[in-house]
Amino acid sequence: MDPRSEVVLRQKDYLKGNVLFIHAPSDNLISTLDQSVQSSIWTWNYADHQAQVKQGYTSFFGTSFPQEAYDQVVIFVPKSKELLNYVLYEVASHLPQGAQIFLVGEKKGGVERAAKQLKDYGQTKKLDSARHCQFWQTTLEKTVPHKPLTDWLQKYDVVNDHISLSIYSLPGVFSQNHLDVGTGVLLPYLEQVKSGTLADFGCGAGIISCYLAKLNPSNIVYALDVDAFALASTKITFERNNIPTHQLHTHAVTGIEDAPCDLDAIVSNPPFHQGIHTNYAASEGLCQQAKLHLNANGELWIVANRFLNYSILIEQYVGKCTVKADQQGFKVLYANNAKF
Structure with a gap:
């Protein structure tokens, strides 16, 4: 207990x-x-x-x-x-x-x-x-009037090349009031992600999901997270950036095993904390099970702290792992689901 x-x-x-x-x-x-x-x-x-x-x-x-x-x-x-x-x-x-x-x-x-x-x-x-x-x-000595959820939002802007986004984040969501370093390292490489049906695993406030949707209006993005506040933040971020609702599907998940199948790509800045404790289960599970959710030649893109050696797991379970970037303490890792 x-x-x-x-x-x-x-x-x-x-x-x-x-x-x-x-x-x-x-x-x-x-x-x-x-x-x-x-x-x-x-x-x-x-x-x-x-x-x-x-x-x-x-x-x-x-x-x-x-x-x-x-x-x-x-x-x-x-x-x-x-x-x-x-x-x-x-x-x-x-x-x-x-x-x-x-x-x-x-x-x-x-x-x-x-x-x-x-x-x-x-x-x-x-x-x-x-x-x-x-x-x-x-x-309880005093009661307070109800406030709508949107009153608790924090907003910040993300500008990368030709895409500008306003991010809306609720309390407790990862990197609530600023662009985190890992996602910032990943963003320039999202233009290389295969178009189609995509998943953002651990979507947070929806930065990656929105960016992928903005890159190509034909992209359909599944925003996946364990946290209800993250899913709500992503929905609001999509709405306030005027992205068509049909491009976004938000899903509460316990892990990558709950993701849809036949995806063209999975993109993730995966979590490795649960509360105040370090927990690598979700991110390691992603590396081990991503192949089951990708179609033939589907892609896995991960940004992670340099000290987290996910490339070994990716090589073992998905395919040849390529380091696309290694900067500011983070690596961008890529693999293709082709037979190897």
Whole structure:
């Protein structure tokens, strides 16, 4: 069991009534609680959502607070301070005054900083500290009016050769307020990507997806991500750059195994973090399984930190790997799905 869940269980007597667990890990916490607690989960992580549904839990996947009535919420602290601001505001716009809000997180994950954010909504106290985690409680002293999701967007512009894009990104999305270095290294090479039906694996705010769509109006782009906020950001970025809606298909995925097949190309700046922890499963899975989703002569394009030696996996599972660029600490890797 996740250590944060273990700390919640240590204080389970505080939980009463209809309780919403926000951003909870996919473990057996819910099944371990007393039957007097009616539990459900709100998560923006599709992999966690799928795992929770499989266990029989009531799980809501998306960017918005579920349309249900709750007595209490337990927030598992997200990595992003901005995302926690959004979550706390959503909670305060849906719960009645006097409702209980609990916060749990790892010390190295910023739980003490998060507790300071919680204090904006009521008097806050620490209930427990164990397993390198902390558990906090507050009574909601003020409610706030609902704000639309678009009020939380950050915008920045990306200009590369003859293509200019305005990027719109929601809290918690990778590289929310600036173009990250890896994607910046990759962009000049996107003109070499085979046209047709393409996938952007780990789409984030939609920079690569939009660029591919702008390059050729006949391109159809599948934007794939585990994060509901990333998928929503990509949709908004497409809309506000006036790209035809038929060019974009957004799909929540647990990994590359959920991608469509017969793709002409997969392009990715793959993630290698899950929360505050390093996790190479998604990116390594991409290298190992991309071939299954590419058509004959389909292409794989990856940009990754120089120290991540994905070329070995690509050579083993896809085809000959070519280093198209090696600069600013990043490599652009290319392979073709032709028989070898």
